[in-house]
Amino acid sequence: xxxxxxxxxxxREVEADPxxxxxxxxxxxxxxxxxxxxxxxxxxxxxxVHLNGAPTRSCATPISSVGSSSIxxxxxxxxxxxxxxxxxxxxxxxxxxxxxxxxxxxxxxSALLAKNSKPSxxxxxxAMSGNLCRCATYTRIRAAIKQAAGMPSADGRDSxx
Amino acid sequence: xxxAKDKSESRxxxxxxxxxxxxxxLLDFSLPGVLHARAxxxxxxxxxxxxVQISNDGAxxxxxKNPEIGQGIKTMLPMLIAEELDVDWAxxxxxxxLSEPDKYGAQFAGGSRATPLNWEALRRxxxxxxxxxxxxxxxxxxxxxxxxxxxxxKVVHAPTKRSLSxxxxxxxxATLPAPDPAQVxxxxxxxxxxxxxxxxxxxxxxxxxxxxxxxxxxxxxGMLHAVFVKSPVFGGTAVKxxxx
Numbered sequence: 245x246x247x248x249x250x251x252x253x254x255x256r257e258v259e260a261d262p263x264x265x266x267x268x269x270x271x272x273x274x275x276x277x278x279x280x281x282x283x284x285x286x287x288x289x290x291x292x293v294h295l296n297g298a299p300t301r302s303c304a305t306p307i308s309s310v311g312s313s314s315i316x317x318x319x320x321x322x323x324x325x326x327x328x329x330x331x332x333x334x335x336x337x338x339x340x341x342x343x344x345x346x347x348x349x350x351x352x353x354s355a356l357l358a359k360n361s362k363p364s365x366x367x368x369x370x371a372m373s374g375n376l377c378r379c380a381t382y383t384r385i386r387a388a389i390k391q392a393a394g395m396p397s398a399d400g401r402d403s404x405x
Numbered sequence: 406x407x408x409a410k411d412k413s414e415s416r417x418x419x420x421x422x423x424x425x426x427x428x429x430x431l432l433d434f435s436l437p438g439v440l441h442a443r444a445x446x447x448x449x450x451x452x453x454x455x456x457v458q459i460s461n462d463g464a465x466x467x468x469x470k471n472p473e474i475g476q477g478i479k480t481m482l483p484m485l486i487a488e489e490l491d492v493d494w495a496x497x498x499x500x501x502x503l504s505e506p507d508k509y510g511a512q513f514a515g516g517s518r519a520t521p522l523n524w525e526a527l528r529r530x531x532x533x534x535x536x537x538x539x540x541x542x543x544x545x546x547x548x549x550x551x552x553x554x555x556x557x558x559k560v561v562h563a564p565t566k567r568s569l570s571x572x573x574x575x576x577x578x579a580t581l582p583a584p585d586p587a588q589v590x591x592x593x594x595x596x597x598x599x600x601x602x603x604x605x606x607x608x609x610x611x612x613x614x615x616x617x618x619x620x621x622x623x624x625x626x627g628m629l630h631a632v633f634v635k636s637p638v639f640g641g642t643a644v645k646x647x648x649x
Contacts, residue, residue: 277622278615318615331613338605342475343612343619350613379475 249310251276252320262308267291269307270317278318278347282376289375292348293317299355299371318347326357326392333392341379349375353389362393420533422583429460429575430537432583434530455502455509457486457534463558463572465492470502473608474514480607482523488599489531489592491555492571499607529586534578536589541578542569 248257251274258273265284270276270293279302282290286304293302294316321327330353340346349372356363356371363371368389377385390397425431433456458466467486473479479499487497504512535555542560543550546567554561559568594600611618636642 275624276615277617280619281621322614334613335605335609338603338609340606340609340612341477342473343606343608346612347615 245308247307247310249307249315250312251315252317252323253314258307260307262306264307265303266293266305266307266310266315267302270302276317276319280344280347282345282348287376288345288348289352290345290348292351292375294321294351294355297355297358299352301374316351318351321350321354324354324358327354329392330354330357330388333388337384337388337391339381339384339388341377341381345375345377345379346381349377349381349385353385353392357389357393362395363389420530420583420586422537422579422581424576424579425458425460427460429458429572430534430579432457432530432534432537434586457490457530459534459538459571459575459578461572461575463496463570464498465490465496465558465571466498466500468500468502470509470512471519472504472512472514473501476514476519477606478514478519480604481520482527483607484599484604485523485527486531486534488597489528490534491531491592492558494599494604496558525591526586528591529589532589532591533584533586536584537578537581538571538574540581541574545569545574545577 245262246257246259248255249269250256251270256274258269260269260273267279267281270279271281279293280290281303282288284303286301289301291301291303292299294300295305295310295313297314297316316324322331327350330350334340334346334350339349352372352375356367360367360371365386368386372382372385372389387397419435421433423431423433435455455468455470456466457468460466465487467483469479469482471478471482479501483497483499484494487494502509502512506512539550539553539555539560542562543553546553546562546565548562548564552562552564554563556568558571560571560574561568606612608618617623
């Protein structure tokens with residue numbers, strides 16, 4: 245089937261099986277490698293993109309269900325104020341270890357901040373609970389989200405000193 | 406714990422100097438700590454398998470052989486060289502070595518050994534490079550080496566307040582013989598400017614912007630995809646496979 249989908253503000257045409265997950269449309273058909281394959285079953289969050297601003301697991305989103313939704317990926321998240329703030333905080337707090345899950349983490353965090361500019365700890369836990377990190381960077385992720393929101397927080401780097 | 410055995414040959418740095426492609430100083434050296442997994446001729450300590458390059462524009466490129474799996478070694482090992490070379494960390498570029506065990510010996514991550522095994526040897530590689538750049542400057546100025554020091558990628562002659570950047574000196578230094586790394590002076594740790602400071606992971610800017618970085622992001626011409634299928638029952642074995 246031929247689909248026209250709106251990715252990062254541009255209409256892209258792809259020829260794909262209706263069941264093909266958006267993740268593989270992005271990675272294999274459009275050569276956008278920023279969105280990561282983790283589990284393929286919506287358990288880990290590595291593949292998170294935004295559909296009309298909502299964090300969505302692209303591995304479990306068939307291309308046929310995307311329709312006219314506006315898709316935003318890690319490659320273009322710097323184009324949003326929340327995304328830019330999150331990326332900057334991620335670097336300042338030095339969140340990244342192996343980095344594999346971080347595109348998904350950043351997409352979930354920037355969706356949260358776009359909706360809720362001063363999230364509580366409970367808000368952060370709720371928004372981020374579907375994003376797993378095998379390196380266990382969770383403490384710094386929380387510190388970086390708070391920094392991106394301009395909220396005071398202990399620097400995650402000192403947590404285990 | 407590092408056993409006494411590790412402290413002998415495997416920790417020595419072997420060094421060769423030459424002219425880099427495009428000009429500048431190229432230091433080839435052997436990374437220590439590869440002898441445990443592969444005791445073959447290919448991993449003998451005289452196999453020079455890593456490099457530091459100082460270009461004429463002052464850029465410093467350091468190769469990192471160990472796999473980066475989030476432990477930060479791609480950032481850490483070059484810090485050891487940059488510290489003793491006495492360059493600014495911002496001027497350092499890091500190049501990841503390919504997976505070539507015949508050339509590099511064991512390329513593995515595990516056991517928290519990479520930093521202790523390379524700690525002194527890589528500092529000595531940097532210190533040897535620094536000595537060569539000092540010698541090149543001392544010759545240019547016709548002053549004794551002992552009157553020259555370094556700071557932030559420059560050789561400085563304090564008595565006459567002159568300085569020359571490493572970039573300017575690199576091609577001249579490349580014509581000098583490499584010193585024995587075991588004989589070069591190392592910094593007093595209280596003068597460290599890079600080691601002991603927090604430096605963000607070298608690849609983090611790529612990660613947060615979604616640039617290709619991981620094995621799964623690589624595409625090569627004619628690449629095929631394979632997946633494995635798990636048996637739906639415990640202990641099941643494959644009877645046959647259809648492939649095309």
